[in-house]
Amino acid sequence: MQTILAKTILSKNKYPQYWFGNDYNMNLYRGCHHGCIYCDSRSECYQNDEFDIVKVKENALDILNQELMKKKHKGVVGIGAMSDSYNRFEEKEEITRGALKLIRDYRFGVSLETKSELVVRDIHLFLDIQKYNDVIVKMTITTCDDELSKIIEPHVCVSSQRFLAIQKLSEAGLFTGILMHPILPFINDTEENVIEMVRLASAHGAKFIHAYFGVTLRDRQRDYYYQKLDEYFPSLKEKYLKRYGMRYECLSKNKQHLQYVFQRECQKYGLLYKMEDIIHAYKTHQQKIEQLSLF
Numbered sequence: 001m002q003t004i005l006a007k008t009i010l011s012k013n014k015y016p017q018y019w020f021g022n023d024y025n026m027n028l029y030r031g032c033h034h035g036c037i038y039c040d041s042r043s044e045c046y047q048n049d050e051f052d053i054v055k056v057k058e059n060a061l062d063i064l065n066q067e068l069m070k071k072k073h074k075g076v077v078g079i080g081a082m083s084d085s086y087n088r089f090e091e092k093e094e095i096t097r098g099a100l101k102l103i104r105d106y107r108f109g110v111s112l113e114t115k116s117e118l119v120v121r122d123i124h125l126f127l128d129i130q131k132y133n134d135v136i137v138k139m140t141i142t143t144c145d146d147e148l149s150k151i152i153e154p155h156v157c158v159s160s161q162r163f164l165a166i167q168k169l170s171e172a173g174l175f176t177g178i179l180m181h182p183i184l185p186f187i188n189d190t191e192e193n194v195i196e197m198v199r200l201a202s203a204h205g206a207k208f209i210h211a212y213f214g215v216t217l218r219d220r221q222r223d224y225y226y227q228k229l230d231e232y233f234p235s236l237k238e239k240y241l242k243r244y245g246m247r248y249e250c251l252s253k254n255k256q257h258l259q260y261v262f263q264r265e266c267q268k269y270g271l272l273y274k275m276e277d278i279i280h281a282y283k284t285h286q287q288k289i290e291q292l293s294l295f
């Protein structure tokens with residue numbers, strides 16, 4: 001594993017209402033080896049030429065300690081947007097675990113996203129943080145088909161294992177749910193997938209699903225995606241080129257129908273799906289637990 005030095009860790013999020021109420025964002029590692037074929041973090045604008053090689057920011061915890069100490073607003077810290085913080089080095093390095101301990105000690109909140117079942121290792125830390133501030137744990141799952149997940153997200157646990165991780169987080173009393181994006185045109189944008197995803201989410205104790213019925217493609221990230229399409233889905237690249245050209249946002253041609261089915265199914269199972277409702281619910285989650293314990 002390679003190491004690098006970071007200058008800063010926390011960055012302020014100007015628009016918390018658009019992404020799970022995150023007041024700050026941070027990435028403790030640079031790069032990610034989970035290999036998702038659609039990963040936007042491969043794009044040129046992020047200037048990471050060796051994206052698949054994970055580099056640990058070896059001074060991350062010292063800097064984070066200094067930064068949290070100085071912040072007056074004890075807001076929610078977002079983890080994992082550009083790099084999954086539960087990569088295979090985390091088991092030994094415990095950088096994410098160290099960051100959660102600092103977040104707990106300084107009484108900030110946390111909003112974490114991952115595809116790894118390793119997240120359940122730190123349930124006790126999320127519960128500690130939840131005593132004083134807000135916690136939301138998001139698991140990205142895009143297909144209920146394990147065989148397909150092995151192709152599109154090849155180096156992380158399969159979808160069914162991620163559902164089990166959600167169940168453990170939820171049973172422990174954490175506010176948890178699913179990021180169902182991207183939904184890839186011509187691959188997992190089917191009514192059956194959406195219906196089964198919502199059913200499984202509910203069956204495993206998720207409180208919400210947030211969906212995006214399309215994928216964004218640009219520069220070298222598009223090249224990588226098309227290379228993988230050629231490898232696993234013969235002649236699909238040609239279909240993409242015909243339908244989307246060089247467009248950045250490639251929405252499913254079934255988007256409207258899928259959106260309708262998705263909302264209908266979420267309502268049936270009582271799952272939240274609108275960003276503002278999810279934010280409101282997790283920011284009042286601890287209050288509700290306290291009220292219930294009074295009864």
Ligand code: SF4
Nearest residue numbers: 032034035036039083
């Ligand atoms: S887990 Fe996230 S950061 Fe890592 S490759 Fe997949 S999409 Fe990219």
